[in-house]
Amino acid sequence: MKKIFLILLFAIQIFASLDFGKFYNKEIEILRSLDVDTSFIANKDFIAIKKEFKKYKKSHFFNTKSDSFIYIPTIKRLISEAKIPQVFLFMAMAESNFSLHAKSNKKAIGIWQFMPQTAKKYGLRIDEYVDERKDPVKSTKAAIKYLKYLHKKFGRWYLAALAYNSGEGRVIRAIKRAKTKDLNVLIDPKKRYLPKESRRYIRKIIALALIGNDENYFLKSDFDYILNRGSAYSLAIVKAKGGDVIDDIAKNIRIKSSILRELNAHLKYGFVPPYAKNYDIYIPYIKLADFKENYKPSNIKKAFIIYKVKKGDSLAKIANKYEISYKMIKDFNKLKSNILKINQTLIIPIPKKSKIVYRVKKGDTLLSISKRYGITVAKLKKLNDKKNHLIRVGEKLVIIN
Template sequence: MIRYFLLLLLPIFLSASLTFSVNHNKEVALLESFDIEPSFIYDPIMNKMRNKKTSIHKDKHFFKAMDDAYTFIPAIKRILTEHNVPAEFLYLAMAESNFSTRAYSKKRASGLWQFMPKTGKRYGLKIDEYVDERRDLIKSTEAAAKYLTHLHKRFGKWYLAAIAYNCGGGRLSKAIKRAKSDELSILLNPRKKYIPRESRFYIRKIIALAMVGQDEEFLMNSEYEHLLNRANAYSISTIKLPSGESLRRVSKIVGIPLSELKKLNRHLKYDFVPPYSKTYDVYIPYVKLSEFKKKYHPEPIQNIYKIHVVRSGDNLSTIGRRYGVSYRVIMDFNKLKHSRLRLKQKLIIPIDSRKKLKRVNTRHYYMVKKGDTLESISKAYRVSIASLKNQNHLKSSLIRVGDRLKVNE
C-alpha cells in the first residue's frame, strides 16, 4: 500500500524537482549576466528583498510598475541588447525610477535612468525650454546603454558597472583600491564599508527585482500572469512630427487618448513639439503606426493654434500672461529676433485654436522668469512657500520659465 502511495507521489516530486532545477539554472544564468558568482543566490539580504517583492499581500509596487511599463519594456530590452548591455539591466532602471519617466530626485536627477543634467548632456540628451530628453524613454535608454558600456570598459565587470552607476566611478575606484579587490563579496562587507550602504543595497535590489521578474512559475500562479505575454505583445513606434505640431491634434487623428500620448512623451514640456526643429521624434503605440501613416498630414501651425492680433499697449509679457504661455515660446514660434511689436501684427499662440479663453485676474498670477525660485516669489508677494505649493498643486519646489503660478494668500 505504501509503495503504491509513493508511486502516486513520484510524479509530483519529480515535477517539483524539475521546476526547482529550471529556476535554479535561470537564477545562475541571471547572476552570470552580471558577472556575479552563483553563490550569491544565497545572499540573505538579497533574498529578503526578493521575498518581499513576491509577497502579494505585502508589496504590489513591483507588479504595478511592470504593468504600467508594458508598452515600452520591449524597446528598452532591444536598445540594451543592441549596445551589448545585458537585457537584465532593465531592472537597474526599475531600481532607479520604478519605470517612471516623471521620476525626479532632490539632487535634480530625472527620468527612467535618473540622469543628472551634466551627465545627460554629456551623453547627448537635450535639456531646454521645450524638452528634457532625460525623460525620453528611447533616447535616455540609449544614453544609459552608452554610459554603462563606458563603465564596463573601465571596470571590466557588469556588477561593477551597476555599482559605479549608483555611487560614481571615482568613488568605486577608491573603494577597489582600499579593498585591494573588486570581488563583490569583499566590496559588500558591511563592517569595512568599502562602498556606501546605498550601493551595497542597490546591487542586491537590482538582482532581486530581476529574479522576481523572470520567475515564470510565480507569475503564472498569481493574478499577474498577463505580464508574461503582455511585455512581448506591445511596443512603441517612433514618428517624426514637424516643427510646432500639436500632440492634441495627433491624438485625435489616430484615436489615442491625449493622456496616453503624453505618458509616452514625458520629455516634451508642452503639448507640442519644439518649434526650432524641422522634425522631432514622438512615440506612439506600434498598433497605431499604420493608422498614423494613413491619416496624418502636416498642417500649417497657424491653422492649429490661436492667432493674436497685436493691439495698443500689448507686449510679449502681457500677451504671454493672457494666454498662459511663456514670452520666450511666443518669440520662438513666431521667429522673432527682438521683443518689439507693431500694431495689427499677427502672432501664433500655441494653444488650441478652438479653446475658449477663461478671463483671469492677472493680479493674482505670476509668470515665472529666468532666475526665479519659489523662495524669491514667496518673498516678493509675501506668500509662504507652502501656500504657493498648495495653490499650484506642486509636489516639489521645481518650477520652470513660463509657468503661471497663483499667488493668492
C-alpha cells in the first residue's frame, strides 16, 4: 500500500512539473510564503486549481484596462514595505478585483471588503462625508494591520487569510474540531471544517498568484505592465482643506473631474469633510507638479448655497429639502445646537452624485457591473434607457452611485 502511494505521489509530482514547466519553483515559493507545507502540491485540491486557471484569467486578468488597476502599484508597494507575503496582492484581487466600489451582499465594501465594525477597529473612518473602506491607501494599510494581527494570533499566513475571509471564531472552531492546523485537513471537502467559500478562497488566492507569476501568459497581456509600472502611473497623496470640492481641484490641475472623483471614491459627496483642517486626497503622480503650482482652496460661495433661515424652518426641514443630513449642516456651520434664528445665514453643501462612464468589456453582464458598483440592475437599466439586459462589448454605460 505504501509503495502504491509513493508511486502515485511521484506520478502527481511529475504531472505537476510537466504541466507548469519551469514555474514549479514558483509554486513552491508561493506555498512557502503562505506557510503552506510543500506537500500540498500533491493535494487534489491544489491540482484542481489548474482547471480553474482559464476562468480566473478571463474574470480577473482580461479587464486590465479598468481604472481600478491604477491602484495596483501602490498596493504592491505598501505590501512590500510592510514585509508581508506578496501573495496578498492577489487576495485583494480575489476580494474585489481591485474595485473601490465592490460591495458584497453582506455589506462589505472596497478593495479589501471591510465590514463596518472591522473597518472602524482598524482606523478607517465611516461617517456622513467619507467611507474610507473605499480609500485605496488607508484601506490597504488597515488590511495589512489586520493580517499582521491574524498572523500573530494563528502563527501561519494561510490561517490569517482564512480568518480574514471567514472570521477568527470560525477558524478557531475549525482547528479545535480538526485537532490540527494542517491546511489539507482544514479544507477537506468531506469533513467540512470550514465553509465551502473559505475552502475555495485559499485555493483562489494561490491560483491567482500562480497566474500572476506566469511570465509566458503576461507576455500576451497588459497585466505585467500594470503590475510593474513606475511611479509616474501611480498615486500621489496631497493635502486638501476641509470643504474643498473635487471638481474645483480637478479644474486646477487640468484633469477630468470623473477621474479625480473615481480616485477619491471615499469622499461620498465629492468634497472634503468640513471637520478636517487638512485631508488626504489622491491624484495621478504625473499631476503632482500641477497641484503644487495651481492648487487653490475651493470658493465656498460657488460650491455651496447660502441659505437664510425663515419662520418655521428647522435643521431637519432644511436638510430634507436639500437631500442631505442635518448633521452635515451643523458641521459646515459649526453649530453647537439645533436651535435656529430667523434670518440666520447657513452654508448648505450641495452634493453632486459621482458619475462614472463604464465601457463594457468581454464577459460583462448588467448583473456583474451592478454588483461591482453597488447599484441595482434596475437602476443601471433606467440610467441607460435599457429595455432589456442586452449589452455590447465597447458600449458605454453611465453609472451614478
